[in-house]
Each structure stands twice: as C-alpha cells, then as structure tokens.
Amino acid sequence: MSYAVENWGSGADRIVLVHGSLGVGAAAFGEQKPLADTFALAVMTRRGYGDTAPIDAVDVLRDAADVIELLGDGAHLVGTSMGGIVAMNAAGRRPDLVRSLTVIEPPAFALASDLxxxxxxxxxxxxxxxxxxxxxxxxxxxxxxxxxxxxxxxxxxxxxxxxxxxxxxVTERPWSVDAPVGAVADARFPKLVVAGGWSEAFDGISGRLADLFNVECHCLQGAGHAVQKVGEPFNALLRRHIASA
Known part of the structure; x- marks a missing residue:
C-alpha cells in the first residue's frame, strides 16, 4: 500500500487533509470530524506512515503527486506542518484541481531566513x-x-x-524543504494561513507566507503547532474560508 485514506462524510464538497511528521492520518485531524456533517473528508496517511509500506526516505514531491491523485476532479486542500509543504507542492503543480488551500504552520524556513x-x-x-x-x-x-x-x-x-x-x-530534512510559493501565490484559489501563536519562528514563517499570498495570517492559540486541534475555532474558520471559494 503506497498511501492510505480514511473517508468521513458524504457532502458534495470534498476536503483533502494532509498530516505532518508526528501526528499521522486521522490522529492528526480527529477534531475535524464534525466537518463531516457538511463535507466529504479524505484524511490522508502519507507513504511510510501508519500501515503503509516502509519507505527509505520522505519524498515531498512524491507525496504531492499522491495528493494530486486524491484531489480527483477538484477538492479543498488542508495541510498541517510538513503536510502544508506537501499541499503547497500539490497546489503549485495542479492549481486547477484546488478549490481552496489552507496551510497550518508549514516549515518553510527558507522563506523567512532573514528572521x-x-x-x-x-x-x-x-x-x-x-x-x-x-x-x-x-x-x-x-x-x-x-x-x-x-x-x-x-x-x-x-x-x-x-x-x-x-x-x-529521521529521514526528513525539515529545515531545507521547498514549496512553489510563487505558483501558489499566483493561483486564483483562496488561500488561508494559520499559526498557533506559540513560536516566534513559526509565527514569522506563517506571517511571511501570508504576506506573499496577500492574505491575513490567522492566529488560533491553545494547541501549539497542531493548530487544527483547537477544534471548533479552526473548523469555523475553515468553513468560512471554504464558503468564500
């Protein structure tokens, strides 16, 4: 098995959710399950994680290709932490399939290395x-x-x-991953950047990314790096974001 997907809900609008490095699959997004009352959620488990086949090393571009496959004929896309890097790579390659993009504290260190x-x-x-x-x-x-x-x-x-x-x-290099920020910034789909307000570094990265996307950086405190785990405040923000698409 290359990657895995857990599906919640059966709404007309689909959301693909991409996890980061330590919180995996459904465990990373359990607080988003209430969104299944309206949306069809596809909760991805990336290659090498969970019950998928072992891998030699994380490959963000390969993961992005898997996300593109999951987008089908179009879906909203959410990525947390390293999943945000994966999501941006997918969105930059196939913006026509992305209805909206939400990234949560992606480790895009190169974007704000002046800080x-x-x-x-x-x-x-x-x-x-x-x-x-x-x-x-x-x-x-x-x-x-x-x-x-x-x-x-x-x-x-x-x-x-x-x-x-x-x-x-241990196979990742979180400080050196790349994302096609220019291509994502130029894409017409709505973009949402969310930070947790716990880290000067991630606040700086998230703020810089929001500036490049010409959007507001939303701060939701209470869950640290895994901002989506604040639950309803994040879910309400995501619902509003999707409604704007």
Missing part, C-alpha cells in the same frame, strides 16, 4: 540531525522538539504511533 528566530530553529535542527543517534527514537524526538523550541514532554517509551512516525521523521 533571527527562524534561523535559530533551522540551525538547531541541522545540528540535531548531524549529531543525534537516529536509532534512539525517544531521544531523537525529544531533541527534535527541543530544536523547535516546543515544550512537549514525551513519555518513554514513545506511544507506538509516535515511535513509528519517528522512524520516518
């Missing part, structure tokens, strides 16, 4: 990947979160889903 907090976090991640023992997953995840300046203690041993996701995380 000191962004440079600081990117450098901390580079150092962590260069020095950490990738076979010791709890230590690796703990160091990753510390590099992100995220206060999120992890149990030892890691919960099985997080432990499995960590095996994929």
């Amino acid at each position: 000191a907090p962004v440079r600081r976090v990117a450098e901390a991640m580079r150092k962590h990947w260069a020095t950490a023992d990738r076979t010791k997953r709890h230590a690796f995840v703990t160091g990753f979160l510390a590099a992100l300046e995220m206060n999120m203690p992890m149990p030892d041993p890691l919960p099985p889903p997080v432990n499995a996701a960590a095996g994929v995380l």
Whole structure:
C-alpha cells in the first residue's frame, strides 16, 4: 500500500487533509470530524506512515503527486506542518484541481531566513540531525522538539504511533524543504494561513507566507503547532474560508 485514506462524510464538497511528521492520518485531524456533517473528508496517511509500506526516505514531491491523485476532479486542500509543504507542492503543480488551500504552520524556513528566530530553529535542527543517534527514537524526538523550541514532554517509551512516525521523521530534512510559493501565490484559489501563536519562528514563517499570498495570517492559540486541534475555532474558520471559494 503506497498511501492510505480514511473517508468521513458524504457532502458534495470534498476536503483533502494532509498530516505532518508526528501526528499521522486521522490522529492528526480527529477534531475535524464534525466537518463531516457538511463535507466529504479524505484524511490522508502519507507513504511510510501508519500501515503503509516502509519507505527509505520522505519524498515531498512524491507525496504531492499522491495528493494530486486524491484531489480527483477538484477538492479543498488542508495541510498541517510538513503536510502544508506537501499541499503547497500539490497546489503549485495542479492549481486547477484546488478549490481552496489552507496551510497550518508549514516549515518553510527558507522563506523567512532573514528572521533571527527562524534561523535559530533551522540551525538547531541541522545540528540535531548531524549529531543525534537516529536509532534512539525517544531521544531523537525529544531533541527534535527541543530544536523547535516546543515544550512537549514525551513519555518513554514513545506511544507506538509516535515511535513509528519517528522512524520516518529521521529521514526528513525539515529545515531545507521547498514549496512553489510563487505558483501558489499566483493561483486564483483562496488561500488561508494559520499559526498557533506559540513560536516566534513559526509565527514569522506563517506571517511571511501570508504576506506573499496577500492574505491575513490567522492566529488560533491553545494547541501549539497542531493548530487544527483547537477544534471548533479552526473548523469555523475553515468553513468560512471554504464558503468564500
């Protein structure tokens, strides 16, 4: 199995949801299940995660091709964290299939490398990947979160889903991923950028991205990096965004 999809709801308008690096598939978007009262949600599990086949390394462009396949003849697209990078790559390649785009704190560090907090976090991640023992997953995840300046203690041993996701995380290079921001900015579909207000670095990245898209950066506090987990405030914002499409 290359990638997996869990479907919620049967509305006429479809939403494709793309997860990030540690919260996977439906676990990343459980708070969005109420949207199934109106929409048909396709919750993606990217290659290498969950019960999909093992991979050698994360490939954002390959994941983007999978998202394009999921878009079918057109859908709204939501990506959180690294899923936001994947979503932007899909949207840049096939803007004709995207009804609207929502990105939640994507790690587009290069976009805001002139900002000191962004440079600081990117450098901390580079150092962590260069020095950490990738076979010791709890230590690796703990160091990753510390590099992100995220206060999120992890149990030892890691919960099985997080432990499995960590095996994929070690193959990423989060500080160096690219997204076709120009192509997305030029596309006619509505764009929404959401930040969590917990991180100077991610606030800086999200604000810069919103400026490039010529849209407002919305801040929803209370769930840290996984902003969608605030639940109804995010869902209400997404409903309004989709209604504008």
